Amino acid sequence: MNAEHKPSRSESITTFKARNMSLRSLQALCLASFFIADVRDGLGPFLGIFLTERHWQPDEVGFLMTAGGVAGLLATLPAGFITDTSKNKRALLAVLCVMITVSTLLIWFSQGDGIAAFSQIISGVCAAFVGPLITGITLGLTGQNGFSAQMGKNEAFNHAGNFLTALIGGGIAWYWGIDGIFLLMACTTVLTLCALLAIRNKDIDNNAARGLASSENQPIPSFSILTKNTALLVTGLTLLLFHLANAALLPMLSMRNAGITGAMNPGLYAAITVIISQAVMIPVALWVALRIERHGYWRLIMLALLLMPVRAAMAAATDTPLMMVPVQILDGVAAGILGVAVPGFIVKLLQGSGHVNAGQSVVMLMQGAGASLSPALTGTIAGRYSFSTAFSVLSVIALAALLVWWRYADLLMTHSAASPVKVVTD
Structure with a gap:
């Protein structure tokens, strides 16, 4: 009778070291x-305030944001495929963070149309790579089974970072002015690079990062398969x-406040809106990671979609500064759910396909199309009519998103279970 194999002391030490690394x-x-x-979002809601203080009009700011969004949109598909093929995702992400920061600093020194457009285009292109790279690194470190739990942690830390920088940014904007936000971004870039250097590139399994088993080595399939x-396209x-309804809501809330005489300090207002939503996103992201197996991806995403039309309607109802509190609480719940549930759903949908990050990029391309058009659409409506009218239109668009998700419930729920599913091309 063969005795059960017990690992030797050297094997145990090797295993312990591997797990520790x-x-x-x-x-x-x-x-x-x-x-x-x-770093990824550049100035975020502070961009509109910075340019408004320098006499830019809402439609001009909207089209500038759209220029950056369109540039990022064009880079989205290449970002997914490059992530699938990259052997050093950590170094690539570090270079992109530096490029985003340098391009954003350009607009601090000059607000000319050409410089501002160049800054936003470079930032948009580089930011398009961040999502797929973070997803690829996470999947490469954890594999399929640990992905959702780690993404929940990633999102919680991401929202905590947004919360803290918004808190600090609001204080800086109140005490020193909006220009201090540029220095804050430079500091967080340095800290991001330090954290990336601590990730061991050898720990990232590049096959697992594509949704394959470690032993597999399949070529990346053609785009037509995606x-x-x-289900992926729906x-x-x-x-x-x-995102057509959501992307411009927060910047336009800040711009509406900035245009009201005697209203709250614009920089402080923008910071508070971010602080509220990010504070809510942290526990929501952790909660979603723990509840995916029980509720399924479809139901959780449906919940997030239900909140958006309510949020936009509340913004349209009144310009009272305090209204942004419930508006941003709902934003925190929706974003906290989607940040964890959407990447996890796509990983489940494309498991074993070898093109998980390319599939992520397809969805990011489509949601990026909505996000890039949102500022121009909202800015145009607000400029010609009113902010209230613009927010009402956003509420209608959000209802359309809800109806699409509901219409294809049977197809999507097939792939929303926690157990692995095969790639389908219904």
């Missing part, structure tokens, strides 16, 4: 998610409509 990389990934929150996946269309 992997744990270190996961912890560093959480820190990178924390600091990169401020376009035939109906998800993308739903998120396109959602």
Whole structure:
């Protein structure tokens, strides 16, 4: 009778070291998610305030944001495929963070149309890579089974980073002025680079990062395979409509406040809106990671979609500064759910396909199309009519997203279970 094999002391030490190194990389990934929150979005809601104080009009700001969004949109598909093929995702992400920061600093020194457009285009292109790279690194470190739990942690740290930088940014804007936000971004970039250096590139399994088993080595499939996946395209269309309604809401709230005589300090107002939503997103992201197996991806995403039309309608109802509190609480709940549930749903949908990050990029392309058009649409309506009218239109668009997700419930729920599913092309 063969005795049960017991690992030798040397084998146990090797296993312990491997697990310890992997744990270190996961912890560093959480820190990178924390600091990169401020880097990826550039000035975020502070951009509109910065330019409004320099006599830019709402429609001009809207079209500038759209220029950056369109540039990011064009880079989205290449970002997914490059992530799938990259052997050093950590270094690539570090270079992109530096490029975002340098391009954003340009607009601090000159607000000319050409410089501002160049700044937003470069930032948009580089930011398009951040999502797929974070997803790829996470999947490469954890594999399929640990992905959703780690993404929940990533999102919680990301929202905590947004919360803290918004808190600090609001204080800086109140005490020194909006220009201090540029220095804050430079500091968080340095800290992001330090966290990325702590992730061991050897710990990232590049096959697992594509949704394959470690032993597999399949070539990346053609783009046509992704376009035939109906569930993937429905998800993308739903998120396109959602972000068309959502992307411009917070910047336009800040711009509406900035245009009201005697209203709250614009920089402080923008910071408070971010602080509220990010504070809510942290527990929501952790909660979603723990509840996916029980409720399924479809139901959780449906809940997030239900909140958007309510949020936009509340913004349209009144310009009272205090109204932004419930508006941003709802934003925190919806974003906290989608930040964890959407990447996890796509990983489940494309498991074993070898093109998980390319599939993520397809959905990001579609939601990016909505996000890039949102500022121009909202800014135009607000400029010609009113902010209230613009927010009402956003509420209608959000209802359309909800209806699309509901219409294809049977197809999507097939793939929303926690157990692995095969790639389908219904």
